[in-house]
Amino acid sequence: MDSTTAAPFDNLSAFERAVERARAAAEAYFGGETPLMPDGDYDRLVAGIAASTRLNPHWNDRGVATAVAAGTSGGDVRHATPMLSLDKITTTAELQQFVHTLNTCMAVVEAKFDGMACHIDYRDGRLVRAVTRGDGAAGDDITHQVTREPGIAGLPQELPHPWTGSVRGEIFMSTNDFERANAARTASGKSPFVNARNAVAGSIRKLDRAYSVPMSFAAYAISGSGLEDVDSHLERMAHARLSGITTAAMLTAGALPAGTLIYGHRAEDLQRAVDTLGDLRPRLDFPIDGAVIKADSRVVRTRLGSHSSAPRWATAYKFAPDTGYSILRDIEVSVGRTGRAGFRAVIDPVTVAGTTIRYASLHNADWIAQQRLGIGSRVSVVRAGDVIPRVIAAAGEQQEDVVPWIPPTRCPQCDQPWERSGQLWYCTVPTCSLAALLTDAASRDVLDIDGLGEEVAAALVEAELVRDLADLYTLTVDQIAEVSYVRAGTTVGRRIGVTTAAKLVAGIAAAKERPLARHITSLGIRGIGHRMGRTLAQHFGTLDALRSATIDDLAAVDGVATITACWIRTRLYDVEAVLDRLIAVGITTVHDTTTPASQGSLAGKRVVITGAIPAMTRTQAQEAAERLGATSAASVTTKTDLLIVGAGSSARRKLAKANELGIPTMSAEDFLALHAEAVST
Known part of the structure; x- marks a missing residue:
């Protein structure tokens, strides 16, 4: 099982449940015929347990993170010399x-x-x-x-x-x-x-x-x-x-x-x-x-x-995850939150790293053509990062009866032609990607609205209760409760109900108080992900200032190329009415910072965060660094001023590069203490 990193558990109850799951999975891994979870999931679970015990030494992991064969039954025969595992x-x-x-x-x-x-x-x-x-x-x-x-x-x-x-x-x-x-x-x-x-x-x-x-x-x-x-x-x-x-x-x-x-x-x-x-x-x-x-x-x-x-x-x-081989039966085309066309392979069920896979992602239409993939092609499949199934190539000799696949020239949702200025195809009709945009906006690292998943988002759009992002903040419990949706893997619709609707409305209300950067990211503008959202929030400070920015103003932002500035400016025009309504319903419009950037303890530093930071997601850690005045970056270069180091193999790689370049480092614990001190003052 591959080692990996994960955030610690928030409380003892969640920790103990994780220990039970890990022990059961380990018993299946070492002694059962059918695995209970993929290796990558098990590794992340154990890593979270290990991270928790480092922070809470009095918590009992029952040997999951420390035993030679975590969670397994010892048996009746003692080994004269322990049979150790390997780092x-x-x-x-x-x-x-x-x-x-x-x-x-x-x-x-x-x-x-x-x-x-x-x-x-x-x-x-x-x-x-x-x-x-x-x-x-x-x-x-x-x-x-x-x-x-x-x-x-x-x-x-x-x-x-x-x-x-x-x-x-x-x-x-x-x-x-x-x-x-x-x-x-x-x-x-x-x-x-x-x-x-x-x-x-x-x-x-x-x-x-x-x-x-x-x-x-x-x-x-x-x-x-x-x-x-x-x-x-x-x-x-x-x-x-x-x-x-x-x-x-x-x-x-x-x-x-x-x-x-x-x-x-x-x-x-x-x-x-x-x-x-x-x-x-x-x-x-x-x-x-x-x-x-x-x-x-x-x-x-x-x-x-x-x-x-x-x-x-x-x-x-x-080694990297196992590769499986299967037959391509269809290619599904969908539209993502930014309007980008996504391609998904439908394949014969294949087991990769202990998990049965029926769907796998594909790169883009050009890559599919280069690989000469068609219906009936034999393909090799991996679980990228032990998580996302992906077709990586056509595999070996192909059958003569493979039917060439011709990609659609128009968006399957609105029947408008794709924008095909590069390898990635886009639909520029905003409503096409609304359900996907809502789902992404509700994710933990953006607005963190629990319960607003793909099925519920699609149902709200289908019921015409939500026509754009701003509509989300006007929903009532009664409106949501009457909406029916179809759960994944079923065909029977069910009402959302008052209890779930009340929780969803509360989550939407709490989302209003999220940092400005997250609201900018939630707009679904191409080129604005988590990092760019924070950069724009730092630079402009309010939604009003961002909305009024010219192409030159946007191009002056560190990391924004002219072509990106043009696209952002165009999309800001497109969502101008949405921005007005977001402001009207009370969305945070001032950049959230505990300490002014110029006065923060990391003021002016270009910081890279690597590895697991306890009790924080990567987005939360980057937000914390920026509240201390830093600029967050993804990779270690000669321009990096500081590397904040958490646990995990990726941390070791970036740490080695930082040492090679003579870049100062800070432990995750010191970073958390620095942030806690800034928040308290």
Whole structure:
């Protein structure tokens, strides 16, 4: 599971619910047949729990963020030596830093198998016990399942010589194993496995399976008689291989092209092996989710030792999310909040990273044409950032019966021609994107109106209660309560009702007090996102001043190009009546700042915020920095004056660049204290 960052939970009750969800998901991950949530969702949940415990050390995470195998059952068999997890990295810089800690010691690269870790004991050449990793300290005895017919490929029950010792490795399903297992499972009347990893975890514990589930094994550690004085990991793996045990090193070396080394002491050589393994990943016949880089020398391993849950002498380089392959059945065209045309692929259901995907985003019409995508095309799908499904390419050989897809020349909602001045297409008719605009305006980082989702927004527009953004602020409980809407996944309409309507009206009333920058962003003007909304609010100070700005006035704003200024000016004319009505209903019209920008403690500084800032979204953190007088930017450059650093891998990357450029940094905790002090005074 990939590591990530997340904001801490606001209260103990939400924290405890999150712990329960994480423990249940971990049990399914390590021991069930079907995952309860995608890996990315689990990672964010655990990261939020970890962030909460850092702020509230007395809160009990029940091992979710600290145990070797978070949330899993320990089992009845204690491990003589804990089976630790591995710290995770995702960048070249992190790999270089890890290699530096080895201090020129030779390191080994092995595929990180996506299966289930276990410990195997041999006595006098006979397999006598197999135990799952469990929670790292203890696991379940699975000796019967491992030794039953047909056994585990690569894990012999009898060795060619009377050796006594232990082997640790991963039980997994090869591509062939998975296909055969699913064929046998469906033939027995059961639904197919979701993925190979969960198929292993669920099947290995069943004593009474009515169907055969072939599995394979790859060892990554060995100890025992005759190996006491063998310092090299690769030499110990050679002993395992000679005993008929398949090893991770053996499979890794066999998968890589001739001449690609899986060992070395230079970071660039190790990175080359990792990258090559990643490139080959779609074509490998065994499932991997990364590569493991470890010290070859046992002496070095002993010297480096371990921290509470992972060794310091090894790390896991995690690859990007899994890629799935499916057939394109249709392309849907919609209009977003700014009028931009959006393209969505309808595909045959495909499982990617444990989630079944039926829809995926597409770049734009030009890209679709370049890829020669048509109805019936085979496509590759990823979950971008482990969240948004996206078609990334046409996949391999295509069928001859693919039907070319011809994009519509007109907006599907108003039948007006697209504006096609660039790769992105736009509909310039404001009403086309009203429901989408309302939904976006209600989102947490804009007006934060809870309950105003896509279905409700569309229903309000359909009922002609809302013809523009200003209408939202005139709605009454009685008007909203009578509106019917259709919930996603259903076909039956239902009334919103008085209770929900009252909450929605209260949320709309509270939205009036949001900062001016958010109201500017809520207008849905192309080119005005969160950052530009804050920039314009800082520069002009009121809606009146912004409305009166000329093209030259707008172009004088830092970060506004002339073409953007022209477009903003045109759209301001278009929404002039809306602006009048927003002002009339009492929308905040003065830039919200606790401390004048010229007097703030970060006055005049160009600030970049990276990583998770506790109890704040990214937009809230940027607003806080600007209240302290700073100008918020997205990336670290030579113009950056300060980097505010929260938790997370993205923070490490930007921190490295800031250090390289000699840019001062500030911790998230110091930033929060600075902001709290400014607010209190």
